[in-house]
Each structure stands twice: as structure tokens, then as C-alpha cells.
Amino acid sequence: IMGAFSHAEPLGLGETATEEQIAGWDIDIRPDGKGLPEGRGTIEAGEALYEERCATCHGLFGEGEGRWPVLAGGQGTLKDERPTKTVGSYWPYASTLYDYIRRAMPFTAPRSLSDQQVYDVTAYVLYLNEIVEEDFVLTKESLAGIEMPNKDNFFVDPRPDVKNTRCMDKCADPKKLMIAGTLKGITPVGHFVEGADAPAASHDAQMEKEREE
Amino acid sequence: IMGAFSHAEPLGLGETATEEQIAGWDIDIRPDGKGLPEGRGTIEAGEALYEERCATCHGLFGEGEGRWPVLAGGQGTLKDERPTKTVGSYWPYASTLYDYIRRAMPFTAPRSLSDQQVYDVTAYVLYLNEIVEEDFVLTKESLAGIEMPNKDNFFVDPRPDVKNTRCMDKCADPKKLMIAGTLKGITPVGHFVEGADAPAASHDAQMEKEREE
Amino acid sequence: ATTFAGRSISAEINPANLPPNEPAWGKQLGHGVVEQPYGLPSTFEKQVVRRTVPWLTADSIASISMTPLQDLKGIITPNGLVFERYHGGVPQINPDEHRLILHGLVERPLIFTMEDLMRFPSVSEIKFIECPANGGMEWKGAQMEALQFTHGMLSCCEWTGVPLRVLLEEAGVKPEGKWILAEGADGAHMSRSIPLEKALEDTLVVYAQNGEMLRPEQGYPLRLLNPGWEGNTSIKWLRRLEVGDQPWYHREETSKYTDLMPDGRARKFTFVQETNSVITSPCPEKPLVKPGFVEIEGLAWSGRGKIKHVDISFDGGVSWVPAKLKGLVLDKALTRFSLVTKWTGQPWLLQSRSVDETGYVQPTLSQLREVRGGNSIYHKNSIHTWKVAPTGEVTNVQIT
Amino acid sequence: ATTFAGRSISAEINPANLPPNEPAWGKQLGHGVVEQPYGLPSTFEKQVVRRTVPWLTADSIASISMTPLQDLKGIITPNGLVFERYHGGVPQINPDEHRLILHGLVERPLIFTMEDLMRFPSVSEIKFIECPANGGMEWKGAQMEALQFTHGMLSCCEWTGVPLRVLLEEAGVKPEGKWILAEGADGAHMSRSIPLEKALEDTLVVYAQNGEMLRPEQGYPLRLLNPGWEGNTSIKWLRRLEVGDQPWYHREETSKYTDLMPDGRARKFTFVQETNSVITSPCPEKPLVKPGFVEIEGLAWSGRGKIKHVDISFDGGVSWVPAKLKGLVLDKALTRFSLVTKWTGQPWLLQSRSVDETGYVQPTLSQLREVRGGNSIYHKNSIHTWKVAPTGEVTNVQIT
Ligand code: HEC
Ligand code: HEC
Ligand SMILES: [Ca+2]
Ligand SMILES: [Ca+2]
Ligand SMILES: [Ca+2]
Numbered sequence A, B: 001i002m003g004a005f006s007h008a009e010p011l012g013l014g015e016t017a018t019e020e021q022i023a024g025w026d027i028d029i030r031p032d033g034k035g036l037p038e039g040r041g042t043i044e045a046g047e048a049l050y051e052e053r054c055a056t057c058h059g060l061f062g063e064g065e066g067r068w069p070v071l072a073g074g075q076g077t078l079k080d081e082r083p084t085k086t087v088g089s090y091w092p093y094a095s096t097l098y099d100y101i102r103r104a105m106p107f108t109a110p111r112s113l114s115d116q117q118v119y120d121v122t123a124y125v126l127y128l129n130e131i132v133e134e135d136f137v138l139t140k141e142s143l144a145g146i147e148m149p150n151k152d153n154f155f156v157d158p159r160p161d162v163k164n165t166r167c168m169d170k171c172a173d174p175k176k177l178m179i180a181g182t183l184k185g186i187t188p189v190g191h192f193v194e195g196a197d198a199p200a201a202s203h204d205a206q207m208e209k210e211r212e213e
Numbered sequence C, D: 001a002t003t004f005a006g007r008s009i010s011a012e013i014n015p016a017n018l019p020p021n022e023p024a025w026g027k028q029l030g031h032g033v034v035e036q037p038y039g040l041p042s043t044f045e046k047q048v049v050r051r052t053v054p055w056l057t058a059d060s061i062a063s064i065s066m067t068p069l070q071d072l073k074g075i076i077t078p079n080g081l082v083f084e085r086y087h088g089g090v091p092q093i094n095p096d097e098h099r100l101i102l103h104g105l106v107e108r109p110l111i112f113t114m115e116d117l118m119r120f121p122s123v124s125e126i127k128f129i130e131c132p133a134n135g136g137m138e139w140k141g142a143q144m145e146a147l148q149f150t151h152g153m154l155s156c157c158e159w160t161g162v163p164l165r166v167l168l169e170e171a172g173v174k175p176e177g178k179w180i181l182a183e184g185a186d187g188a189h190m191s192r193s194i195p196l197e198k199a200l201e202d203t204l205v206v207y208a209q210n211g212e213m214l215r216p217e218q219g220y221p222l223r224l225l226n227p228g229w230e231g232n233t234s235i236k237w238l239r240r241l242e243v244g245d246q247p248w249y250h251r252e253e254t255s256k257y258t259d260l261m262p263d264g265r266a267r268k269f270t271f272v273q274e275t276n277s278v279i280t281s282p283c284p285e286k287p288l289v290k291p292g293f294v295e296i297e298g299l300a301w302s303g304r305g306k307i308k309h310v311d312i313s314f315d316g317g318v319s320w321v322p323a324k325l326k327g328l329v330l331d332k333a334l335t336r337f338s339l340v341t342k343w344t345g346q347p348w349l350l351q352s353r354s355v356d357e358t359g360y361v362q363p364t365l366s367q368l369r370e371v372r373g374g375n376s377i378y379h380k381n382s383i384h385t386w387k388v389a390p391t392g393e394v395t396n397v398q399i400t
């Protein structure tokens, strides 16, 4: 009869992952360039690819079509009332761009680009952001060397950053309370209040609604 | 400003239920006859009604058609290997019969009988069980007076009625263990083992299965 | 594709979806938000459903279906899988037209809308509900080759509602009041007599389960919940509560839900679900598949309070090892237990034995049968045995 | 029929279904068992669904939907209503073809099938998950006239899985290992860097929610769960964990999920969801309908542990009364609070303020804005105000 035992020893569940298995899925890139495959990205090749596969959503110059994300511009806006956060204005590392395009773009066909294509289009998006010049060649080595404009402006979470107290009485001067109401017409409707020009509560219903109007 | 208060006083939720509202829903009957409406049930009227509305399921003599419940007979079987529990053999009070028919029978049309009809058919089911004679008239008063054969044989739950101990070792003689397996062919299938003549795991699928065979 | 342990094992696993390859779902977009405003399980989980035993009842309308305990984790039963038990089918009740009347020996007879009831201060409690017939097919011998059928008349949810005590205070119970008749609005107009003592202790009038409104099968829009008591007393589609001075002896507390003893006499008002437990992994539906490390898991519960201990035997009850209680150990709720061990192909006669906080120890089958014979139908809470074969196959056996 | 408080109020309540009459559903049989092998809510609860704010995102595939907190009871969110957030749509993954690879700075790189993972000793824990953008539309002003949209990126389930620590022990982390990259199998291949410290503390690799297998929208068949941390770190459709010596600075921890401060600098790795609370009844969707007794109810939670106190203000924060914590008060789980009072038509400026077990007090909006400005998008946990009009109508206002 087998009793209970405590499992200090490995449980022996799962198998050893082979190098080959790992290689296919190990797609991540780090700021120091770790993870980058071989390749040479050029602005020229990147431009062609970008215009074919990216521009419909992100705009010819990275300015964004409709509500799709803006990729370029916005430098110097981070303190504005409405900042424009882009690769060039906000991102701290160029490696993130290669990594993200490789894992997720183009949106409708993730993982459809070759490593070389990702080099090309990454180079081009950097170029659109005026981070590299027209003749720049993006490689394993050159990518890790790129200094992004906003790189020094990230710092580790310092929270808790505010200190409220558990005041129970006379915690504020009732006469000085400023009360601001809600923006009208932007809360999705169709379920609890009748709303005239407010959006519906799903993308489909909203498109339907707009077609009808 | 209104603070919190503890609710010793009634909360004032809900409304007073009127006598009329209550009367329509207050359908229960008790052994002492409380709850019984006016009426006179006869075996003759009950027989006609029973044969029209009850016999297809419960059988002409209360013997039960197919797997529908048996209503009569079974006296003296309660200590048998397979007891037959019926109104006559098992039920302690006649009031339960009036109450149950009134609330739930006929199965497919609950609450379709008038109070008078319930008197008639209740009288007849008692007659089928040889609890009353052919000329018996069931009324508010006579019903509470009926003595059911098994009435003295119910007693209040005496549990805990067994006392196991938390023995940890040598709790039984391994040589004396009797191990009995499972009856084959009656566990519903279609989900985890292939079974030949076992039932399916829903009534519909089982009927389907039987039609196919 | 063959079936095994409740899931079809596709003979063909597509290597194109295994590493180093990028699987199909990594190369395309899936569906968007609110495509399912109310979500459903994966289509790959089709086998995780309630099931019934058709030969138990004449038809499906006064019948029962069981929860697939073999597939469940933790202690919460998802609402879609809570076992069903009813006597007149599931009524479709318009909640705006549903009413609860509270009357009888009270100062102020009251009628409540759902809105009224939901304005009362609410309480939420995780409690099991078990049909007292759970396991009842096995009084005379092992019959069911599946955990779902031996123990599946059992579920555990977070229930929200109003303590019945609060409603009774609102109406004012007269001193003669001792029992309460609870009655449903369904075609069966199910009724049970509940002692006032229980009502004042912990009975709830419930409108929600696991955060959302009750499911139709569980009494939408309103049900009673008598924690720890036989499920049948927790009247669904509750529409009436009458306070009286004595019990009603209705069909569901005389003809049914009384426990026939070998001497021909019968126990009445056998309310409590005494402590019970069962090993859920392995079980017939989830055999052992490989030698090596194995976690024996199971569920224990008691209608008298919290679970205190669970022990496990590998040899049919000769020797026992304490299991660990995992996660929350709550009053009258399912409690999960666990024991990690190794299996190298040796045969096992696996049992679990629970002890609740009153010190009551789950009995053996012989002990129960000795007192109760084989015809009491309800409240079979004896120690259950799974036989594990050297192949890993698990079957239901009885040891006496 | 008009609509009010989320439910259509049938102008016509059929008196034939009210007492003293026997309602339609009492005169007929309902449907039988296993008619719905996997059950669904009543058709009368159609309005209780997830909803989205279409203008927030370019399309529904990289988007979010919110949980209808206004309709929920207790602390468990039923699986069908757990909020959705994803970046590449919901992949349909065959669990037999799903794999988890654990590699990097480990002694033994491992690959697991779902079966392997489910053989590990499991743990089940009730934890909230909140999107750090919850409430984020309201940094600059009140925008959303509904609780579902102001606070609905929040759910709480019983999750079952394996502590990540156990998997890491199985692989053997090398001394240089300090961070873990978690990555999804969906089209977005969502990735986040998790400090090893958290992984060893309480991160789970989860395959079940509320008793059943994960829903597709919540990562079926496998996800990460970082209790108390921003939901985005709890990678869904988890397929890869790589141990490294530094963080990866991927898109979801640079471009997104960093908090921009007024000085143009940004906070990174803002993992914790600090304590937050909201009154769920009344709320814009559930106005006060009648004068008289009323239970103010709400939810409080903290990514740093248990809730210790919740206070309620009726006057916009001038004075406060302690509320009662109801039911289970669990670590990093939703906690329900309650205060019973009377409403006679007086206007209210209702607020709730939570305090967690670290002593941290939920801040005012002014306090948060003072430090963080109006562009930090995430982690808006300030005290929320509902304005109750003499009509009972509830609107969303901001007090500074
Ligand atoms: C069909 C529309 C579409 C196309 C085509 C497309 N994208 Fe995108 N892109 C998106 C969406 C949507 C997002 C944001 C996804 C999210 O929210 O997770 C995005 C995000 C990005 C981002 C991150 C933006 C940020 O600020 O975080 C980059 C960089 C990007 N895309 C580059 C590309 C490149 C390069 C291509 C072509 C190879 C491309 N995209 C093609 C829709 C598209
Ligand atoms: C269509 C079938 C059907 C018809 C017709 C029917 N019944 Fe029944 N009867 C049942 C079923 C099914 C049950 C058991 C219901 C349950 O399990 O809750 C039952 C139960 C009973 C019982 C209780 C039996 C017990 O042992 O507890 C009585 C008494 C009864 N019926 C009387 C009647 C009478 C009187 C009528 C006619 C007025 C009638 N039935 C018509 C199907 C029927
Ligand atoms: Ca890597
Ligand atoms: Ca353009
Ligand atoms: Ca009565």
C-alpha cells in the first residue's frame, strides 16, 4: 500500500522541451537585442512592404487611418492636454517594435511576415519616426544600438503615491465642493436609458445604428 | 444627511396580503382537516372521473400503467425485499391524498379539478385501497376521521444512528473483505464508455435508441 | 476518434499545431467582444453536461439530472451544471408577475413582489444542495459505473437572498407558530413543512446563484434554501409561506422523503444530509492514465457544519491516511480534499472518509445497512469504494 | 413596455397570473430534465449581458467588454458575464493540441500538455481580475452614465490551477533568473514580463474558473493569474514562459500599461491594482424607486490583500459612516459592503471609500489628479460619486 509523500523531488510531469520545439516559439526580443534573428532591414524594402501591408490602417506616414493607431509623430506632446504617444514620441526601446510587429502585425495576419520582412518594416517605421536616416540598415547589432528619444523617461512604479486619511467628519467644506456632471450623448445605450445620438453597446449594433441614420 | 440605522422596526417592504389574495393560493390541507373546502365526494362520481382522468397512468385499479406510480395495493409488503408503497399500504393520513391531488394531479393538468372533483376522486382512490366502503361519502368532517392502516408507523428521525470511529490502522481484516462489482448494462452511456444495451443519458436519447433497436 | 475519460481523444492531433510550428489560432484573429454577450463554454467541452438515468423515472418532467462532478474543479458548481430535480417540469415564470405570500399565524400577512424582496438587506452564502436520494440507487448493490450517477445529485453555489427570519420578523410570527409550509408556483406546487426553528436559524429566501439571478431549473425567480438539509425542502419557484402550529404531512414528507426501515416502520422529517465524501479523481470517468505522480482528489460535505477531516484508504478500509483539506472550508459547503501519492500500477481499493465538526464519522456501508436495511432510498452517506485496476481503469465496487 | 433600471417594465402585468388566480405556469407542466444539458439564464434576464463602448477601440477584436456589475449579487461573477479584454480576438484552441513551454534560465526546459498540467496538485482560489483601464475614461471628467461602463472591467471567480512556483521548481530556475516572460497563443501573442518574486509568491497557471474549464474569452484552455495585479499581466491562452535575467519591455509594458505623468515622464511596471470601491446599488442603472428602507450596497477590492473597512458618505465626502462588510472577506477578492438606511426623497451625493489591510485609504479624485494629472489612463482608483436626485434618479458626477 502506497501512502502519502511530500514532493520535494520533481514530480516528473511534462517532458523535456527540445531545442527545436523552443526555437519555433521563442519569438521574443529584448532591448539588448537578445532574441533577434539574422537579417538586414532597409528603408526601401520596408517602404514597399509598409505601403502594401500596413498603410491602410496606420496611414502612409504612420498618421493612422480613422481610429487605427498612429505610429509616428507626436514628439514633444507628452506634457500636452492630449499627448500623442507613438513609437517615436513615447517608446523607450527599438527592440519593442521588432518584437511587436513580429508577434502581432499585420493585425489580420499575425506571424505572416518573415524575419527579414520584420527587419524591413521595422526599419521603415523607425524612419517614419525620424529615428533613423534613409540609408540606415537595421541588423541585430544596429538595432540594439538605437537610442530612442524618450528612453530615459520611464521610472519604476512609486506607488502608493497618495495618502488619504480615514477622516469621518467635517472632511471637506460643503460650500467649496465643485460638482461636475457627465458628458451627454456618449454612453452606449440600448439597455437602460433611451439615448438619441449615443452609441450602442456593441460594435455591430453601433454600425447598424449608423447605417440607419 | 441620513446616516445608518439598525432595523428593529419593520422595514415596511411588501404589502398586506388581502384575504381574497390568500384564499386563492391557500390550497393546503392538514391531517386534522384544516384547509378542506366544502364538498361531498362519492365513490360513484369518483370512479367515472378516475377512469377518465387518472386510469391511463395509474391503471384501472390503481395498479399503475408502465412505470407510472402504483396507487393501490401493497398492504403488508413494507418489510419485503421489494415493498410496494401506496396510499393504502404506506400513507399515514388521508388528508395528504386530497391535498396532493388538488395541487398536482392530473399530472398534465394540475389545478384543473374543482374542489368537488377532488373530493370524488380522493374518495375513489381510498376505495381502491379498501380504506372506505362503496357507500362512503367524503366530507370535511369524514376525511379527518379516516384512520389510515399505516398511520402509527412513522417516527421522527433519530439520526445520528450509526457510530463509526476514525480508526487509522488495522480497521478491518483484509482477508474478510467481500468485494461486489457493479451490475452491468444499466449505467447510461453515450459519454464515457461504449455500452451495448445500456440506456442513454437522457429520456429523449433513450427513446431514440429504443426506436432504432 | 475514440472516447475515453469523457473526452474524445482525436486519433489525429495535427502536428501543424504543435511546436515548433505556429498553430492555426496564432495566425489569425478570433471573434471580437460581445460576439457572445452572455458567454458559453468552449465547444471542446461539449461532454461536460448534466445527465439523467432515464430508467429512474417514468418521464423527464418529474425527474432528476446529475452534475458532472468528474469534470469539476474547486467548490463552486457553475450554474449551467447544477443538478436538476423537479416534479412538474421547469415553469417559465415572468418575475414581474411572481408573488410571495407570507401568511398563517402571523400578525401581518404580507405579499411581496420580487422588487420588494430584493430591497431587503441581502446575504450571500456558499452552500451545497444535495438531493437526499443521492447515491440511493446503491443501497442494495453497486449499480452505477460513473461518479456522475453515484454522487451527482449534488451542487454548491454562492446563493443570495434574504434570511427567512427577516421576512418572519416583518410579518410578526404569533406565539403558536411552530412550522412553516413552503410551496412552489410550478405545476407540482411542491410543498414541505419546515420547523420554525430552522427558519429562524439559517433558512434563506433566495433569488440569485453565483452572482446572477437563479436559473429557471433552480427556481427562478425565487426559491427557499435550507442549508445542509435535503434538497427537496428548499422549495423552488417559491410563492407561499404559511405559518402553522403543526406540520402538514404532505406527499413529499409521507409518501416520499420518509425513510423505510427493515421493521416496516419509517422515519419522518429526516432533514439533515449527514457528512459524506467521494473521491472525484480518479473515478470511472477519469481513470489513471500513466504511472507516476498522482493527486487523489475528492469532495466532502456535511449538513451539520464544517468538514474537520478526510481520510483516504488505498486498501478498502483496512488502513487510512489523512488527506489535506484544500481551499475554503466553509459551513455546509463542498470542501475539497487532496492527497498526493505515486501509482506504479498496483491495484487499489480507494475510499474516502469524512469527519465533520460535530465529530460524526462517515459510516461504512455495512454500518448503514445494518440499521437501515436496503429500502430506505434516502440519505445513503456511506463510504464509497473505487476499484483501481493495474490498467488504471476505475470501477465502482462495494465492500462489506 | 418601457424600459427602466435595466428591465422592461411590462405596462401590462397580466392580472390572471396574480393571486388569487392560479398563474399560467401553475396549470401546466414545464420542460423536463436535460432539455438543456448545459443550462442558461431565464429569457427574462436578457438584459444582463456584457456590453462594450464601441468608440473606445477601432474594432471589436482588440477591444473590451464590461461586466454588468449593476445586476450582480454576492462576490462570484458567473462565467458568462466575466468581462472580456483581448487584442487579437478569441482563439478557438483545441486543448489536445495546446502546449505550454517553460524554458530560458532553467535546468530542465519542459513542455506540458493540458493533461500534464491537470495532473499537478491543484489549488482553487477566489480572486478578482481587473483591467487597469477600469474607470480610465473618467480621468478628465465624468463620461459614463452607467456603472457597467465606469467600473465593469472587473470580475471575480474561483480559479483552479497550479502555482507557477510548482512548475518553476519542476524546471529548476537558475540563480540568474529574475523575470519571466509570459506569452499567449492567440493572434496577439500577448506578452508581459513578470518579476520572479511574484511568480514565487502567488501567481497561478489556471485552467478552470468557477468549477468548469476556462471560458474561451478567459484563455481556454490555459491562462496566467497574477492575483491583485493588473489584468493584462494574467496572460490568456498561455503557451510559453521564459525565465530571464531582466524584463523584456514589450509593447504591453511600454507603449501601453505605463502611466504617463504630467511632467511627461511615465511609470513602468505599475502592477498592483490599489484598493478601490464603488456603490452598486443604487447606481444609474438601478435608481431608487420608492421612499423608505434602502440597502446601500457595493463592492470593494484591493490588489494588496483584504479589505479592512468601507465607509459611505451621503454628502459628497464631508462626513462618513462605516459600512458593514458582508459575507466572505478574502484576500484579493471582491468584498461586498452594505449600509441600511432610509430615503425619503432627499438628494444624496453618495460615495464609498475602502481601506485595505495595509491601511491604504482609497484616495479622492483630487488627490489622484494632483499627482497623476489626467493622462495616465490606468489605475484610476479614486472615490466615485453618484448623485441621487429627489426623483431617485442616479447620475455620475465628479466632486473636486
Ligand atoms: C487591419 C488593420 C491593421 C493593419 C493592416 C496593421 N495594423 Fe498595426 N495595429 C492595428 C491595431 C488594431 C493595433 C492595436 C492592437 C491592440 O490594441 O492591441 C495596431 C498596433 C500596431 C502597433 C503598436 C502601436 C502602439 O502604439 O502600441 C504597431 C507598431 C503596428 N501596429 C505596426 C504595424 C505594421 C508594421 C503593420 C504592417 C506590417 C501593421 N501594423 C498593420 C491594426 C493594423
Ligand atoms: C399523465 C400521467 C398521469 C395522470 C393522467 C395522473 N397522474 Fe397521478 N401521478 C403521475 C406521476 C408522474 C406521479 C408522480 C409525480 C412525481 O414524481 O412527483 C403521480 C403521482 C400521483 C400520486 C402520488 C403517488 C405516490 O405514491 O406518491 C397520486 C395519489 C396520484 N398521482 C393521483 C392521481 C389522480 C387522482 C389522477 C387523476 C385525477 C392522476 N393521478 C392522474 C402521473 C399521472
Ligand atoms: Ca527568448
Ligand atoms: Ca491618411
Ligand atoms: Ca392553509
Ligand SMILES: [Ca+2]
Binding pocket: B059, B060, B063, B064, B065
Ligand atoms: Ca393495467
Ligand SMILES: [Ca+2]
Binding pocket: C118, C119, C120, C121, C122, D295, D297
Ligand atoms: Ca438588497
Ligand SMILES: [Ca+2]
Binding pocket: C295, C297, D118, D119, D120, D121, D122
Ligand atoms: Ca490535479
Ligand SMILES: [Co+2]
Binding pocket: C132, C230, C257, C258, C259, C269, C270, C271, C378, C379
Ligand atoms: Co429524508
Ligand SMILES: [Co+2]
Binding pocket: D132, D230, D257, D258, D259, D269, D270, D271, D378, D379
Ligand atoms: Co499599469
